[in-house]
Amino acid sequence: GIQVEQSPPDLILQEGANSTLRCNFSDSVNNLQWFHQNPWGQLINLFYIPSGTKQNGRLSATTVATERYSLLYISSSQTTDSGVYFCAVAPYNFNKFYFGSGTKLNVKP
Amino acid sequence: NAGVMQNPRHLVRRRGQEARLRCSPMKGHSHVYWYRQLPEEGLKFMVYLQKENIIDESGMPKERFSAEFPKEGPSILRIQQVVRGDSAAYFCASSPGAAVDTGELFFGEGSRLTVL
Numbered sequence: 001g002i003q004v005e006q007s008p009p010d011l012i013l014q015e016g017a018n019s020t021l022r023c024n025f026s027d028s029v030n031n032l033q034w035f036h037q038n039p040w041g042q043l044i045n046l047f048y049i050p051s052g053t054k055q056n057g058r059l060s061a062t063t064v065a066t067e068r069y070s071l072l073y074i075s076s077s078q079t080t081d082s083g084v085y086f087c088a089v090a091p092y093n094f095n096k097f098y099f100g101s102g103t104k105l106n107v108k109p
Numbered sequence: 110n111a112g113v114m115q116n117p118r119h120l121v122r123r124r125g126q127e128a129r130l131r132c133s134p135m136k137g138h139s140h141v142y143w144y145r146q147l148p149e150e151g152l153k154f155m156v157y158l159q160k161e162n163i164i165d166e167s168g169m170p171k172e173r174f175s176a177e178f179p180k181e182g183p184s185i186l187r188i189q190q191v192v193r194g195d196s197a198a199y200f201c202a203s204s205p206g207a208a209v210d211t212g213e214l215f216f217g218e219g220s221r222l223t224v225l
Binding site for chain 1: 142144150151152153154157164165168198200207210212213214215216218219221
């Protein structure tokens with residue numbers, strides 16, 4: 001199956017700092033999403049972004065499908081941004097999503 | 110528009126008992142996925158269903174685990190004769206379309222199974 005690698009695995013930030021999370025995948029994909037799992041375990045949709053760039057408030061994402069990676073940018077981080085960020089991809093001809101291992105973010109006040 | 114509803118949120122079973130987890134997809138969604146998450150790990154695919162059909166069960170153990178999505182009612186993930194290694198969070202996601210199309214996943218809040 002496809003390999004999905006996320007980096008960094010852990011990240012500690014001071015409130016107000018910016019960060020970039022990366023998701024690399026080993027094969028062409030038809031579908032890509034970013035999720036935030038908050039400390040209570042809920043999985044929240046951030047972006048549906050198989051290609052291109054999207055922005056939502058302090059968050060933005062870019063997927064370069066031809067080079068098999070996606071980036072999630074968090075600006076002016078807040079303590080509520082803490083949690084685990086997952087990238088999930090659906091390869092062509094596969095009717096399922098593969099998740100990366102996540103980036104665990106801790107934003108300190 | 111209600112989101113994906115999972116119940117129970119927490120379930121405690123003794124070894125050898127059965128666990129039954131339910132998932133009602135978002136309105137208008139006919140595609141359901143089940144994922145398992147062990148503590149401090151990512152989500153692992155178990156099974157993909159459409160109404161009355163199992164499309165892909167390649168991630169589900171062959172023994173003790175079964176899933177269904179009947180014409181009426183929620184999707185059910187059933188674990189028979191549970192063992193301690195089954196303790197995990199089980200997440201259901203629904204989608205308006207298949208992953209190979211433009212189906213976007215929406216997750217429920219998960220069911221946390223603890224096996225004593």
